[in-house]
Amino acid sequence: MLTYRRPVRFEDVDAAGIVFFARYLNLCHEAMEAFFAGLKGGYSHLIMQRHIGLPAVAAQIAYIAPLRYGDVALIDTGVSHIGKTSCTLVYRFRNEHNGAPVATIRHSCVVCVLSETIQKIAVPDDLRAIMEAHRTPDPFAATAV
Amino acid sequence: MLTYRRPVRFEDVDAAGIVFFARYLNLCHEAMEAFFAGLKGGYSHLIMQRHIGLPAVAAQIAYIAPLRYGDVALIDTGVSHIGKTSCTLVYRFRNEHNGAPVATIRHSCVVCVLSETIQKIAVPDDLRAIMEAHRTPDPFAATAV
Amino acid sequence: MLTYRRPVRFEDVDAAGIVFFARYLNLCHEAMEAFFAGLKGGYSHLIMQRHIGLPAVAAQIAYIAPLRYGDVALIDTGVSHIGKTSCTLVYRFRNEHNGAPVATIRHSCVVCVLSETIQKIAVPDDLRAIMEAHRTPDPFAATAV
Amino acid sequence: MLTYRRPVRFEDVDAAGIVFFARYLNLCHEAMEAFFAGLKGGYSHLIMQRHIGLPAVAAQIAYIAPLRYGDVALIDTGVSHIGKTSCTLVYRFRNEHNGAPVATIRHSCVVCVLSETIQKIAVPDDLRAIMEAHRTPDPFAATAV
Numbered sequence: 001m002l003t004y005r006r007p008v009r010f011e012d013v014d015a016a017g018i019v020f021f022a023r024y025l026n027l028c029h030e031a032m033e034a035f036f037a038g039l040k041g042g043y044s045h046l047i048m049q050r051h052i053g054l055p056a057v058a059a060q061i062a063y064i065a066p067l068r069y070g071d072v073a074l075i076d077t078g079v080s081h082i083g084k085t086s087c088t089l090v091y092r093f094r095n096e097h098n099g100a101p102v103a104t105i106r107h108s109c110v111v112c113v114l115s116e117t118i119q120k121i122a123v124p125d126d127l128r129a130i131m132e133a134h135r136t137p138d139p140f141a142a143t144a145v
Numbered sequence: 146m147l148t149y150r151r152p153v154r155f156e157d158v159d160a161a162g163i164v165f166f167a168r169y170l171n172l173c174h175e176a177m178e179a180f181f182a183g184l185k186g187g188y189s190h191l192i193m194q195r196h197i198g199l200p201a202v203a204a205q206i207a208y209i210a211p212l213r214y215g216d217v218a219l220i221d222t223g224v225s226h227i228g229k230t231s232c233t234l235v236y237r238f239r240n241e242h243n244g245a246p247v248a249t250i251r252h253s254c255v256v257c258v259l260s261e262t263i264q265k266i267a268v269p270d271d272l273r274a275i276m277e278a279h280r281t282p283d284p285f286a287a288t289a290v
Numbered sequence: 291m292l293t294y295r296r297p298v299r300f301e302d303v304d305a306a307g308i309v310f311f312a313r314y315l316n317l318c319h320e321a322m323e324a325f326f327a328g329l330k331g332g333y334s335h336l337i338m339q340r341h342i343g344l345p346a347v348a349a350q351i352a353y354i355a356p357l358r359y360g361d362v363a364l365i366d367t368g369v370s371h372i373g374k375t376s377c378t379l380v381y382r383f384r385n386e387h388n389g390a391p392v393a394t395i396r397h398s399c400v401v402c403v404l405s406e407t408i409q410k411i412a413v414p415d416d417l418r419a420i421m422e423a424h425r426t427p428d429p430f431a432a433t434a435v
Numbered sequence: 436m437l438t439y440r441r442p443v444r445f446e447d448v449d450a451a452g453i454v455f456f457a458r459y460l461n462l463c464h465e466a467m468e469a470f471f472a473g474l475k476g477g478y479s480h481l482i483m484q485r486h487i488g489l490p491a492v493a494a495q496i497a498y499i500a501p502l503r504y505g506d507v508a509l510i511d512t513g514v515s516h517i518g519k520t521s522c523t524l525v526y527r528f529r530n531e532h533n534g535a536p537v538a539t540i541r542h543s544c545v546v547c548v549l550s551e552t553i554q555k556i557a558v559p560d561d562l563r564a565i566m567e568a569h570r571t572p573d574p575f576a577a578t579a580v
Contacts, residue, residue, distance in 0.1 A: 009468060010482070011312070011461055013305045015192060015359055016259045017483065020301060021201035022170035026446055029167060033444060044505030047160060047445070048452065056166035059206040066200070066263065069305055070479030114161045118211065154323060155337070156316055156455060160448045160504055162338065167446070171301055178299060189360030192300070193307065214450055215334030305482060306549045311491035312464060315457035337450060345501070346456035351494040356553065404451045408501065 001076035001092070001136055004031040008071045018066040025059065028091045028105055031075040035089070035134070039126055046127075047114070054087070054109035055118065060140055062104045065095065072096035078136030082128060085120040086110045090136050104139045146221035146237070146281055149176040153216045163211040170204065173236045173250055176220040180234070180279070184271055191272075192259070199232070199254035200263065205285055207249045210240065217241035223281030227273060230265040231255045235281050249284045291368035291382070291426055294321040298361045308356040315349065318381045318395055321365040325379070325424070329416055336417075337404070344377070344399035345408065350430055352394045355385065362386035368426030372418060375410040376400045380426050394429045436511035436527070436571055439466040443506045453501040460494065463526045463540055466510040470524070470569070474561055481562075482549070489522070489544035490553065495575055497539045500530065507531035513571030517563060520555040521545045525571050539574045 006027055014020040019027075032054075036043040046052050067073055074094045081088035087109055093102035111127070113119045123131075151172060159165040164172075177199075181188040191197050212218055219239045226233035232254055238247035256272070258264045268276075296317055304310040309317075322344075326333040336342050357363055364384045371378035377399055383392035401417070403409045413421075441462055449455040454462075467489075471478040481487050502508055509529045516523035522544055528537035546562070548554045558566075 008479075010304060010464060010479075011310060014300060015303045015305065015307050016198055016200075016263075017305050018200070018263075020174075021204070022167060022174060022301070025167035025170060029445060042505065044443075044445075048504055053161055055161075055163070055211070056206075056208050058208065059166065059204075061201075061204040063201050063203065069483055070477065118161075118163075153334075155319060155334075155449060156457070158450045159445060160450065160452050162450050165446060174300060187360065189298075189300075193359055214338055215332065306488055306490075306553075308490070308553075311494065312457060312460035315460060319457060343451055345451075345453070346496075346498050348498065349456070349494075349496040351491075353491050353493065356490070408451075408453075 001078035001134055002035050004034040004075040004077060005096070006030060006073045006075060008067050008069055008073060010069060013069045018068055021063065024061060024063070024093070024103055024105060027073065027075060027093075028089070028107055031077045031091055032089060035077045036127070036130060038130055051114045052121070052124065053112055053114045055112055056107060056109055057086070058108040060106045064101045064103055067093075067095065067102055073102060078134045079131040080106065080136055080138040081108075082123065082131050085122055087123060087131055088138070090139055092139070106138065106140055146223035146279055147180050149179040149220040149222060150241070151175060151218045151220060153212050153214055153218060155214060158214045163213055166208065169206060169208070169238070169248055169250060172218065172220060172238075173234075173252055176222045176236055177234060177252075180222045181272070181275060183275055196259045197266070197269065198257055198259045200257055201252060201254055202231070203253040205251045209246045209248055212238075212240065212247055218247060223279045224276040225251065225281055225283040226253075227268065227276050229267055232268060232276055233283070235284055237284070251283065251285055291366035291424055292325050294324040294365040294367060295386070296320060296363045296365060298357050298359055298363060300359060303359045308358055311353065314351060314353070314383070314393055314395060317363065317365060317383075318379070318397055321367045321381055322379060322397075325367045326417070326420060328420055341404045342411070342414065343402055343404045345402055346397060346399055347376070348398040350396045354391045354393055357383075357385065357392055363392060368424045369421040370396065370426055370428040371398075372413065372421050374412055377413060377421055378428070380429055382429070396428065396430055436513035436569055437470050439469040439510040439512060440531070441465060441508045441510060443502050443504055443508060445504060448504045453503055456498065459496060459498070459528070459538055459540060462508065462510060462528075463524070463542055466512045466526055467524060467542075470512040471562070471565060473565055486549045487556070487559065488547055488549045490547055491542060491544055492521070493543040495541045499536045499538055502528075502530065502537055508537060513569045514566040515541065515571055515573040516543075517558065517566050519557055522558060522566055523573070525574055527574070541573065541575055
């Protein structure tokens with residue numbers, strides 16, 4: 001897995017002083033952009049120049065421990081499934097302070113051309129190569145999802 | 146279920162012109178605030194005056210169809226499980242234009258006193274009453290999650 | 291001026307329990323979408339179908355009193371200047387509870403066609419008509435800005 | 436001035452593919468957190484442990500050129516005014532690609548103890564020291580604001 005280091009920022013935390021539950025998927029997307037940084041031109045080039053995107057079809061989140069303002073999240077990112085036109089990313093959040101698990105997230109996508117209509121396409125080779133290099137087990141497999 | 150009507154706003158959509166996948170949980174939280182509006186002082190009173198919150202322990206999302214800028218989401222909100230110190234909210238997103246399903250989300254919480262430490266407490270009677278009035282089946286039960 | 295009523299939501303407030311200073315411009319944009327709701331197809335139609343947008347060129351904010359979770363903002367929206375290809379919107383935030391002023395914001399835009407390049411165009415007649423109907427003085431004029 | 440380097444992320448850009456005008460103040464706050472990173476425990480310690488915050492009283496923004504997804508912002512941060520209980524931060528955004536100016540922002544704050552009531556206090560010595568070390572002229576002075 002590739003690790004993305006992300007200090008918790010003021011705008012991530014809510015009135016209770018902990019990272020808002022909806023923010024975790026924003027952090028996953030940041031980790032995903034870092035995960036695919038090795039693409040030519042980076043992930044932004046994929047979206048803006050090649051007009052290829054990865055719309056989500058499903059997500060599952062286990063919140064294990066809160067993150068507070070001042071904490072640093074380490075987000076280990078890998079891929080548990082690569083299909084013909086789809087893939088599943090896995091994010092394991094740890095607290096840098098003590099290494100304790102914070103959250104586990106599974107994020108299933110399809111690969112699409114982004115235009116007026118959204119059309120599935122085969123996973124491009126350069127995306128596939130990055131994903132193949134970072135295989136990880138499905139964290140929710142034991143729960144038979 | 147209680148229905149929360151929410152026009153898609155400019156800031157909800159991403160560079161592809163569709164609601165960003167992370168925004169759905171923000172919309173769920175808005176729907177939850179509307180769901181608990183019948184509490185004395187509303188949901189904000191629960192948080193700010195009674196210092197009671199509902200931190201998430203798990204979430205599951207099925208993205209079915211995109212929402213675009215200009216669409217209106219109808220979010221039907223109910224409760225599939227009420228425990229001693231926990232509950233599970235269910236949100237079914239539809240597109241107002243044609244009634245077609247957009248997303249289904251299950252959001253499991255614990256009820257806590259918010260202070261330096263976060264302590265589980267029994268579900269207060271007024272919360273329980275609102276939840277009991279809006280029971281709905283678990284949308285992911287068939288998939289044995 | 292047209293008034294947009296906006297309850298403060300949980301995600302608007304920061305760890306100090308007050309609306310985050312950056313959120314005010316998000317609320318202005320919501321008020322602007324409401325202000326232009328009378329356009330055929332609404333503001334979203336302007337953006338998505340006519341590909342016309344109003345990129346900001348300047349903004350000025352006076353924060354007068356905090357908004358807390360549970361408060362309701364009343365946002366009075368008007369226009370202090372209409373040029374050939376530009377306009378200036380004014381937002382006056384009040385607290386619904388006591389009517390007290392919360393913030394005053396001036397937001398200067400140009401009218402553009404949104405494409406690969408961003409090109410200024412003359413203010414379309416239907417936009418101009420809405421703006422002409424809601425003239426308001428420049429709130430910062432006295433400070434000679 | 437201290438420079439904060441910030442790649443534009445997918446969630447920063449709007450349906451027009453450019454950084455949303457409201458996001459600039461979020462980026463300023465990130466730059467401010469970086470600016471005060473030298474405080475013992477960082478800026479988060481100031482907020483969470485010392486319960487001292489810097490609520491905004493005014494902001495002024497000149498948007499000069501758009502930032503697109505894939506761009507990197509360089510945000511030079513300094514201080515144009517230090518009062519007994521107040522300060523004014525200045526942020527100059529440049530595009531890393533060509534060094535061209537993107538935005539200039541002036542952000543005036545008061546220093547407060549954050550509790551049920553918000554009370555102004557004298558600028559603490561450690562904050563003052565960081566600010567004194569990074570003086571910069573008022574970017575809007577020429578416009579007599």
